[in-house]
Amino acid sequence: MTHPTDEQLILYFYGETGDSRAxxxxxxxxxxxxxxxALIQQTLNAVDGLPVPERGPEYGEQVWRRxxxxxxxxxxxxxxxxxxxxxxxxxxxxxxxxxAFLLGRRPFQTPPDTTARVSPAIQSRLLxxxxxxxxxxxxxxxxxxxxxxxxxLQPDRARAEDLxxxxxxxxxxxxxxxxxxxxxxxxxxEQILTEVSNAAPNELPQLKRRMxxxxxxxxLRIVDSQLRERRIRTLAxxxx
Amino acid sequence: MNDSDSVAIExxxxxxxxxxxxxVERYSRLVxxxxxxxxxxxxxxxxxxxxxxxxxxxxxxxxxxxxxxxxWLYRIATNYSLDLxxxxxxxxxxQPPLDDEHADRQWETPSSAPGPDRLAASxxxxxxxxxxxxxxxAQERSAFVLRHFEELSVEEISDSLGIGPSAARHCIFRAVxxxxxxxxxxxxSEL
Numbered sequence: 001m002t003h004p005t006d007e008q009l010i011l012y013f014y015g016e017t018g019d020s021r022a023x024x025x026x027x028x029x030x031x032x033x034x035x036x037x038a039l040i041q042q043t044l045n046a047v048d049g050l051p052v053p054e055r056g057p058e059y060g061e062q063v064w065r066r067x068x069x070x071x072x073x074x075x076x077x078x079x080x081x082x083x084x085x086x087x088x089x090x091x092x093x094x095x096x097x098x099x100a101f102l103l104g105r106r107p108f109q110t111p112p113d114t115t116a117r118v119s120p121a122i123q124s125r126l127l128x129x130x131x132x133x134x135x136x137x138x139x140x141x142x143x144x145x146x147x148x149x150x151x152x153l154q155p156d157r158a159r160a161e162d163l164x165x166x167x168x169x170x171x172x173x174x175x176x177x178x179x180x181x182x183x184x185x186x187x188x189x190e191q192i193l194t195e196v197s198n199a200a201p202n203e204l205p206q207l208k209r210r211m212x213x214x215x216x217x218x219x220l221r222i223v224d225s226q227l228r229e230r231r232i233r234t235l236a237x238x239x240x
Numbered sequence: 241m242n243d244s245d246s247v248a249i250e251x252x253x254x255x256x257x258x259x260x261x262x263x264v265e266r267y268s269r270l271v272x273x274x275x276x277x278x279x280x281x282x283x284x285x286x287x288x289x290x291x292x293x294x295x296x297x298x299x300x301x302x303x304x305x306x307x308x309x310x311x312w313l314y315r316i317a318t319n320y321s322l323d324l325x326x327x328x329x330x331x332x333x334x335q336p337p338l339d340d341e342h343a344d345r346q347w348e349t350p351s352s353a354p355g356p357d358r359l360a361a362s363x364x365x366x367x368x369x370x371x372x373x374x375x376x377x378a379q380e381r382s383a384f385v386l387r388h389f390e391e392l393s394v395e396e397i398s399d400s401l402g403i404g405p406s407a408a409r410h411c412i413f414r415a416v417x418x419x420x421x422x423x424x425x426x427x428x429s430e431l
Contacts (some may be wrong), residue, residue: 060263063264063293
């Protein structure tokens with residue numbers, strides 16, 4: 001056999017080559033190729049050492065608790081014979097029939113737009129209120145954590161888990177709305193909440209240190225007060 | 241496909257949320273590991289886990305059982321990870337260049353790493369590997385992670401990434417070549 005190419009050696013390492021016997025025989029008799037292969041092995045073995053954060057056996061249960069409300073609210077008691085796609089198609093057809101019926105009964109004219117809609121201003125106000133509440137609850141949870149001892153970490157972990165799912169949604173909303181400063185704060189908050197929800201009691205001092213280093217409570221307070229000011233301004237503007 | 245997977249899937253498709261709970265509990269850690277290796281970021285990996293299972297639940301009725309359930313989940317997780325990486329890269333392009341300290345944030349050291357002394361000793365090596373990984377294109381990284389860490393076959397990888405088997409093979413090859421080049425100065429001496 002001629003010298004195998006690098007691609008063949010890499011595929012050989014992964015057991016993805018058809019002629020592995022021939023390559024093995026070649027390597028046995030060719031020091032240059034053997035050295036080449038050894039370097040590939042060393043590189044790939046080194047990559048194996050890259051650590052991944054541990055997730056314990058209870059992790060699946062934690063993930064389930066986070067997503068269950070969304071799944072249950074969407075599909076609880078959903079009958080198997082009526083998949084959502086079929087219901088959507090039936091609904092669309094029914095709407096078309098109603099519209100066709102109404103159009104047929106009334107003389108054609110441009111009606112005034114009386115559709116009930118939530119204006120962007122109200123949407124934005126609602127979001128502000130929700131986000132401010134979330135920030136405030138996170139702040140309270142972290143203050144409680146800062147004051148808790150190693151023996152009673154369980155309530156802090158449960159609070160952090162609850163806040164974590166909400167936090168992700170707010171962060172994704174901030175990202176979609178192009179609010180990088182809010183997104184950055186929520187990213188920092190999420191890291192802390194993730195760590196708290198997975199923390200062992202002996203990691204509490206490290207967590208507290210991390211909170212101080214990141215100044216997370218201070219940042220939360222600043223954003224909280226900014227959001228409240230904006231709410232007051234928005235309310236004042238809408239009442240004028 | 242695993243028999244108990246198919247039972248759980250049938251229950252979930254029939255509207256029984258607890259059927260899906262079994263799958264979430266069974267595969268969350270696997271998806272997290274994959275997501276972390278794809279994104280290099282713990283918080284984004286958590287995001288991927290949550291979104292992967294929500295997307296899986298929404299499209300569960302379209303799962304046809306041709307690939308194993310885990311491969312199907314990997315496909316969803318990989319695609320969402322690629323979306324996140326693309327968004328992150330777009331944001332980075334719009335922002336001023338990060339200094340070295342912040343550049344490490346996208347491939348951060350896990351918080352559960354061992355004590356400070358050992359961490360200090362190994363962090364240099366890990367940083368080199370993380371930097372080398374960050375030089376891979378999104379598709380190269382996906383193919384490499386799925387082959388090297390998750391031990392998927394080339395066919396499964398091509399299925400997951402929606403590319404042909406020879407393209408998948410080539411992605412793995414290019415990824416390993418890049419890693420070799422980046423890590424060459426350290427492989428024989430320090431690693």
